[in-house]
Amino acid sequence: MCSDDAYMYGTRVTLATGASSTVAMMKTLLVEALGSVDDLKIVEMETPKVGAGHVKIEILACGLNYVDALMIEGKYQIKPPVPYRPGSEVVGRVVEVASDVTRAKVGDRVFAPVGIGGFSNEAVLHESRVIPIPANLTDGQGATFMQSYLTAWFAFNFRASLVKGDTMLVLGAGGGVGLAGVDLAVSMGVRVIAAASSEEKRQLALNHGAFAVIDTTTEDVKVRARELADNQLDLVYDPVGGELAEQALRALAPGGQYMVVGFVGGIPRLPANHILLTNRTVVGVDWGAWMARNQLENSKILMEVLDEISQGKLHPVEPVTYPMSSAAQALHDMQDRKIAGKVALIPDF
Ligand SMILES: NC(=O)c1ccc[n+]([C@@H]2O[C@H](COP(=O)([O-])OP(=O)(O)OC[C@H]3O[C@@H](n4cnc5c(N)ncnc54)[C@H](OP(=O)(O)O)[C@@H]3O)[C@@H](O)[C@H]2O)c1
Structure with missing residues (x-):
């Protein structure tokens, strides 16, 4: 060359x-x-x-x-x-x-x-x-909008099972992937608890429809998420990992689902006993790999997301x-x- x-x-x-x-x-x-x-x-x-x-x-x-x-x-x-x-x-x-x-x-x-x-x-x-x-x-x-919203769309429609009225904890909720997760989950009728480290990030999540926030710098995420969800936390959306991951897993109610999305805070080790206990599920979310193998399907979800945005249902x-x-x-x-x-x-x- x-x-x-x-x-x-x-x-x-x-x-x-x-x-x-x-x-x-x-x-x-x-x-x-x-x-x-x-x-x-x-x-x-x-x-x-x-x-x-x-x-x-x-x-x-x-x-x-x-x-x-x-x-x-x-x-x-x-x-x-x-x-x-x-x-x-x-x-x-x-x-x-x-x-x-x-x-x-x-x-x-x-x-x-x-x-x-x-x-x-x-x-x-x-x-x-x-x-x-x-x-x-x-x-x-x-x-x-694309990477953040398509990751959330893929997670909520292809990997986890969401039902209107569920309660979801979103970690890193003031970051790109987390905030799109808040917005999309709210649009699907899910009640969102948003965890973030700064007032500005928490406010953004509230503006996108979260009903409650957790300050990850001062509050115990497991305890606070359980309180806010009345012990019925159905889902965790986690683009952060690190130390918050185990706390979030342990906050889940029986049968709860944990979406592994990213590791900005480090790759966590999730204790298998807390997955077994009360029949929790941990699901991997790899939109990039799925998109590479399913380009037609990905184009469809891109158009669906754009349509929801143009109708004012999603708010990048x-x-x-x-x-x-x-x-x-x-x-x-x-x-x-x-x-x-x-x-x-x-x-x-
Ligand atoms: N699985 C997939 O298909 C997929 C697709 C796209 C992206 N991702 C992954 O999702 C993750 C988040 O991406 P993003 O675009 O949302 O990033 P981002 O906009 O930078 O947001 C990440 C958030 O993570 C939190 N965080 C905690 N510990 C951190 C640390 N040590 N360094 C940096 N941030 C930290 C920060 O929130 P606080 O300050 O509130 O803690 C930050 O707002 C990345 O790991 C990315 O690779 C995965």
Whole structure:
């Protein structure tokens, strides 16, 4: 491979060294080696040609997810071949279409689950991968709902069994995945207890319909969740893990279900005796792996989520924004638990 060329998930990319001024160029953030988020580089590369069936979008906002940090650091279960370009979900404006394109036109504001390369100012995609965005979503909301809401949707509709009137404890309820879990569970008629470490995060969960909150910095989660649920806690949605996990498991009522979603606080060891006792169930939730094997089904649930959003039944949070060139700072702030809700990167190059 030439030093100025790279294959990124099968897409040949020519970096800017010595490129002719007539060639269309775009800017993007590049990971050259898995490791520190501080090593992200802004590079210029040739914009891919807008071939048959394709559209070019100017990216207006790109969602940032905890998974992006894990992937860049090489700590995620999927290790992307380097160099790679992070950023999986964007909102953009269509600026060019191939002559045979029928589903999009110049000027459309669209959502695109790009998979990779969202930390860029432009993207070229097949028209089947851009979706008109509901008018009631801002660019930031549109760029940050997908991973969080589809994980919750998959968990509640494909993995656990929820019944209207159930009571659910959501851990990390002021973070991306947790807050989407609160919103979706409430929309399904579930009573939600939201656990979070800061007033701002707890308030966000209350705004999304939680009926009670737990301050994880001062309260005993097991005791308080049992009290708030009148000893009838049916479900736990856990994107945090760590020390909170066992407390949450032990708060469950007989027959309760525990959804294992993420490990930002560390991978917990759940005591098997507390799973056996009173017939509890622990279910794994791996939306990413399921989505990779069930892309048609995933497209359907994406459209269902978008439909519920456009009807005002689901309410993605307005994200905190950072200039895209400050992606490393945004990733640090997310890892340091400073973000309430979601983060969007806005191209500034
Ligand atoms: N299973 C799946 O299919 C799936 C899909 C997407 C994401 N995930 C996983 O879900 C997890 C959460 O992702 P997210 O996007 O919601 O992240 P996020 O927005 O950063 O929220 C995570 C929350 O976890 C809490 N937390 C507790 N200990 C923490 C620590 N040591 N470091 C950072 N946060 C800590 C924080 O809330 P408090 O400050 O209130 O404690 C934070 O708000 C990640 O592990 C991600 O990989 C799983």
